[in-house]
Amino acid sequence: xxxxTEHIEQDIHxxxxxxxxxxxxxxxxxxxxxxILQGRDTxxxxxxxxxxxxxxxxxxLAKEGLCIVVTPLISLMKDQCDKLRSRGISxxxxxxxxxxxxxxxxxxxxxxxxxxxLFVAPxxxxxxxxxxxxxxxxxxxxxxxEAHCISQWGYDFRPSYLRIAEVRRYMPDVPVLALTASxxxxxxxxxxxxxxxxxxxxxxxxxxRPNLSYAVRHVEDKEEQLLRIINNVEGSGIIYLRSRExxxxxxxxxxxxxxxxxxxxxxxxxxxxxxxxxxxxxxKVRIMVATNAFGMGIDKADVRFVIHYTExxxxxxxxxxxxxxxxxxxxxxxxxxxxxxxxxRIVQLADSEFPPIEQVKxxxxxxxxxxxxxxGDGYSSAFTFDIYDFCHREHLYAGTVRAALKLLQQNGxxxxxxxxTNPARVIFTVSxxxxxxxxxxxxxxxxxxxxxxxxxxxxxxxxxxxxxSRIAAVSGYxxxxxxxxxxxxxxxxxxxxxxxxxxxxIFYEVERLDIKNLYISPESYLHRRExxxxxxxxxxxxxxxxxxCRSMVLQRYFGDTEATPxxxxxxxxxxxxKATSLEDDILALLRLGPCSARDISCEIKAEPxxxxxxxxxxxxxxxxxxxxxxxxxIIE
Numbered sequence: 319x320x321x322x323t324e325h326i327e328q329d330i331h332x333x334x335x336x337x338x339x340x341x342x343x344x345x346x347x348x349x350x351x352x353x354i355l356q357g358r359d360t361x362x363x364x365x366x367x368x369x370x371x372x373x374x375x376x377x378x379l380a381k382e383g384l385c386i387v388v389t390p391l392i393s394l395m396k397d398q399c400d401k402l403r404s405r406g407i408s409x410x411x412x413x414x415x416x417x418x419x420x421x422x423x424x425x426x427x428x429x430x431x432x433x434x435x436l437f438v439a440p441x442x443x444x445x446x447x448x449x450x451x452x453x454x455x456x457x458x459x460x461x462x463x464e465a466h467c468i469s470q471w472g473y474d475f476r477p478s479y480l481r482i483a484e485v486r487r488y489m490p491d492v493p494v495l496a497l498t499a500s501x502x503x504x505x506x507x508x509x510x511x512x513x514x515x516x517x518x519x520x521x522x523x524x525x526x527r528p529n530l531s532y533a534v535r536h537v538e539d540k541e542e543q544l545l546r547i548i549n550n551v552e553g554s555g556i557i558y559l560r561s562r563e564x565x566x567x568x569x570x571x572x573x574x575x576x577x578x579x580x581x582x583x584x585x586x587x588x589x590x591x592x593x594x595x596x597x598x599x600x601x602k603v604r605i606m607v608a609t610n611a612f613g614m615g616i617d618k619a620d621v622r623f624v625i626h627y628t629e630x631x632x633x634x635x636x637x638x639x640x641x642x643x644x645x646x647x648x649x650x651x652x653x654x655x656x657x658x659x660x661x662x663r664i665v666q667l668a669d670s671e672f673p674p675i676e677q678v679k680x681x682x683x684x685x686x687x688x689x690x691x692x693x694g695d696g697y698s699s700a701f702t703f704d705i706y707d708f709c710h711r712e713h714l715y716a717g718t719v720r721a722a723l724k725l726l727q728q729n730g731x732x733x734x735x736x737x738x739t740n741p742a743r744v745i746f747t748v749s750x751x752x753x754x755x756x757x758x759x760x761x762x763x764x765x766x767x768x769x770x771x772x773x774x775x776x777x778x779x780x781x782x783x784x785x786x787s788r789i790a791a792v793s794g795y796x797x798x799x800x801x802x803x804x805x806x807x808x809x810x811x812x813x814x815x816x817x818x819x820x821x822x823x824i825f826y827e828v829e830r831l832d833i834k835n836l837y838i839s840p841e842s843y844l845h846r847r848e849x850x851x852x853x854x855x856x857x858x859x860x861x862x863x864x865x866x867c868r869s870m871v872l873q874r875y876f877g878d879t880e881a882t883p884x885x886x887x888x889x890x891x892x893x894x895x896k897a898t899s900l901e902d903d904i905l906a907l908l909r910l911g912p913c914s915a916r917d918i919s920c921e922i923k924a925e926p927x928x929x930x931x932x933x934x935x936x937x938x939x940x941x942x943x944x945x946x947x948x949x950x951x952i953i954e
Contacts, residue, residue, distance in 0.1 A: 330355075333379050334372075337405045344369045346523035351376050354459060354495055359515040361465065361496045361506065363522040363876070366641035370497045371398060374461040377495075378435065379407070383458030384428055387437045388482055390464055392738045395437035402435055409435035412442055414700035414825045415738045417783035425451040440467075440478035441733045441825045443485055445698050453488045460489065462513065465496035466634075469508035470845070472501070473634045473853060477730040478827065483514050499641075500634035503877040525637070525873045526884065529644045532868035533653045533888035534861050540627060540655045541571065548577060548605065551651060553622030554598070557607045558639055560628045560667070568627065569607045578604040584611040584737065585706075588820030613639060619646035626654045629664055632853035633860060633875050649886075656861050664857075668850050671721040675838045681722040682731065683833045684712050689824065690745070690781075690814070696826035699780060702740050702816055703824045723824075728846060729838050733825045740823065741783040743816045744770065744804065750778055756812065762795060766803040767812075769793040781816075864889065900924055901932050905952065908942060912949040 330351055334340050343351075346362075347369055353360040354377040364370050378385035389395050395411045402409040410424045410433055421442075428436050429451055436455075442448050460482075466472035468479035486494065496509050510518055537543045544557070559565050562583040569581040580594045580603045597603045599618050606612060610630075624643040630636040636654070644650025673681075686693070688708050689701045709716045723734045746753065750771075758764045769792040774782045786804070790797045801817070808815040860871055867890050873881035883890050903922050907913060915933060919926055933950065936942045943953050 329380050330376050333376055337379070337407065338372070343372070346521065347373055347376075350495070350521050351380075353519065353521060354493055355380060357491075357493050358519050359494050359496075359510075359513070359517070361498075361510055361515070361520045363501060363506070363520065363525075364497065364499060365523060365525050365527070366499045366638045370463070370499070373497065374459060374495050375402070375407075375435070378459050381458040383456040384433060385435050385459040385461060386452075386455075386457055387435060387461040387463060388440055388443070388479070389437060390440055390467060390476060390479075390736075392439060392736055394463075395439070396738075399435070399437060407435065408433045409437065411437040412448070413437075413439040413738070414441060414735055414823045415740045417741050417785060418447075419785070419788075420741075420783075421447065429454045439735070440476060440481065441735075441827065443478065443481040444827070449485075449488075452485060457489045457492050460486065460492055460494045462494060462496045465498040465509050465513075466501045466505050468496075468512045469501075469505045471504045471508055471849065473632050473849075475728055475846075476733070477728065478733055480512060483512060486514060500637055500876065502875065506877060522878065525876045525878055526869055526881065527641065527644065528884065528886075529647050529649055530640070530869075531649065531651050531886040531888075531891075532640070532872075532884075533651065534863075534868070535653060535655050536657070537655060538657055540657060541568070543655055544625060544627065545572075545575060547623065547625060547651070547653060548572075551623050553604075553620060554601065554618070555605050555621060555623040555625065556613065556639075556642060557605060557625045557627055558630075559607065559609060562609060564628070565607045565609060572605070572607070580606055582606055582608040582612040584609065588737065588739075610635065610639065613642050616642065618642075620648075621645070621650065622648075623651040623653065626652075629654065629656055629660050629861060630857055631664065631668060631850070633856050633872065634853070636857065636860070637872055637876070654861060660861075661858060664854060665851075668854055670717055671724065671850065672843065672847050673718050673721055673725075675840070675843060677718070678722040678725050678838055679833050679836050681714070681719055682726055682836055684708075684714075685723075685824065686830045688712070691826070691830045693830050693832050695780060695829060697829040698826065700735075700823040700825045701781060702743065702819055702821045703734065704821055725838060725843065725846070729842060730827055731831075731836070732827055735823045735825060737820060737822045740816075740819050740821060742786060742804075742818050743781045744774075744777060744784050745781045745814050746778045746812065747814055748812055753812065756810075762793075762799065763803050763806060765793045766795065766800055767807065781814075897928070897932060900928060901936065904929070904932055904936070905941070908950060908952045912945065912951040914948050915950065918950070 334343065346364060350360060350362045350373040362370070362373055374385060374387065392413045392415065395413065399409040399411050410427065412421055412424055425447065427433050438448070462468070462482055467474050467476040468482065469475060494513055496513055501509065506520060535543050548555070557568065559568065562585050565581040565583050569579050572579045580598065582591060582594050595616070598606045599616070621643045624640050626636065626639070630639065640652035643652055685708065688711065689703070691701065705716055705719055709719055727733050766789060769789045770777060770784065773788060773792060774784060776782060786797050786800045790800045793800065804813070804815045807813045856875060860868070863871060867883040868887040869884035870881040904918060907918060907921055915930070919929055922929065937944065940953060942950050944950050
């Protein structure tokens with residue numbers, strides 16, 4: 319082993335032990351880390367729960383400088399920041415939910431301070447404040463999480479990811495680490511191309527989960543089958559459904575059966591979701607019935623089963639969600655329940671994700687009016703968006719609005735972030751001149767108003783994130799009193815005030831356009847639709863398959879050409895059972911006297927290949943022998 323390699327291994331193991339307390343890496347982690355430390359652009363394909371975060375955290379700590387991590391999931395970046403800080407490692411997150419002053423301070427700290435990890439949402443990469451600062455940062459590593467989002471072939475394509483290549487121009491000698499848990503071979507090539515890899519370099523962990531038993535149950539009564547699984551498998555579990563109403567109804571039915579269960583979906587208040595998630599993680603509730611809003615970033619190792627009550631829209635989603643079972647390495651189960659009518663419903667749901675282009679444009683226009691963004695304004699600005707309030711006001715179906723937002727995002731107009739804690743926001747609804755004409759009888763109101771104007775430029779022309787604590791410090795009043803003054807100004811129609819909330823944000827990638835200038839590419843529209851149906855077909859083939867190991871189907875889908883049968887899925891177990899039965903039949907026949915292979919094939923109804931396999935196995939095991947004449951007999 320070369321001396322420099324020996325030093326690298328020693329250093330990274332010391333870091334692993336110091337900060338995480340582990341003495342050894344998980345399979346695949348060390349090869350990714352060493353590749354980065356050698357300065358190579360690296361694409362790491364690691365399944366869910368495979369310890370992806372350590373593959374950028376360890377090399378970043380082993381090098382001088384800052385690690386920039388691009389990720390679209392704000393909740394996960396906050397979670398990673400908290401975990402790093404708890405270990406005494408400096409980490410910050412920059413996303414659309416922060417005020418301008420907060421972003422300014424954080425980026426300054428990255429230039430002049432000792433920040434080691436900067437998590438940034440992809441939409442922030444295009445902002446001038448980020449581009450100016452990043453050129454002055456000493457960057458050691460650029461990490462791209464959820465890297466499949468950069469590919470037009472990926473199941474979650476986000477145009478904002480394409481800006482990562484532009485950011486690389488400011489750091490030409492810095493290696494990039496692209497991470498994903500689900501990428502097909504076509505997506506893999508596209509990721510390396512879009513990120514401008516100097517040379518192709520893929521490190522692929524096996525997508526096999528030896529302890530996870532996959533199964534598909536074709537049933538008419540799903541609830542009966544569900545109860546059978548719940549009652550026969552001990553431990554905690556997750557049941558996935560596609561609709562919120564379905565989650566609530568199934569939970570009620572299971573509670574009536576005396577089962578410890580709760581439900582989780584994005585329609586619940588933020589605090590309620592946090593409580594339910596915590597109760598499940600702590601084992602106070604055994605089973606969580608949920609939509610796909612549940613699971614990202616959840617670190618619960620002892621999940622014994624994941625049941626899909628309804629089919630996923632892709633094998634990518636299915637693999638990630640099923641993979642939340644058995645992260646502790648113990649035997650666990652991933653079961654898909656399907657019925658005759660599922661395919662029709664899923665296709666209908668997929669088609670509903672593609673409303674007519676004219677309707678998409680109309681929804682875009684209505685969203686701009688709802689957010690009070692003038693045509694020509696809004697570029698690089700973020701606005702809280704309550705989709706249910708919007709749909710109620712405009713008499714629109716939430717599914718149609720979400721579909722329109724996805725198409726608008728994929729065409730590069732705006733981004734809908736995941737739900738987050740948002741700062742308060744304010745905009746004056748009167749001009750500065752008109753404001754001075756309004757008689758203000760209260761001194762405290764006047765003081766708060768003047769403090770706001772002093773602290774926040776542009777507050778007369780656009781919604782600005784504010785910090786009530788800063789206004790309180792400048793005006794000399796308590797934070798609670800400032801909030802009361804803001805509400806009073808709102809009632810007087812002087813400002814529009816949005817208090818701190820837990821909503822997603824709409825981030826305008828370009829200024830709001832007049833509807834006649836909005837262009838949704840018909841080619842991209844049709845292309846995305848074809849990809850959706852391709853993924854649906856792959857999911858359906860997985861469900862319909864009754865001959866091939868399910869783990870092998872999944873591994874091959876993600877490009878693993880060396881997949882081998884798992885031995886524990888329903889297909890493998892069925893094959894083993896048939897083989898055992900066939901072996902018993904063959905031995906019973908041979909006990910009557912020696913037979914040729916042809917005689918056995920004539921007497922026993924089975925595939926000739928299966929009979930040949932069993933005969934070969936029995937010979938290797940020394941249970942039967944073949945005479946010179948070709949007759950087979952039992953060895954006593």
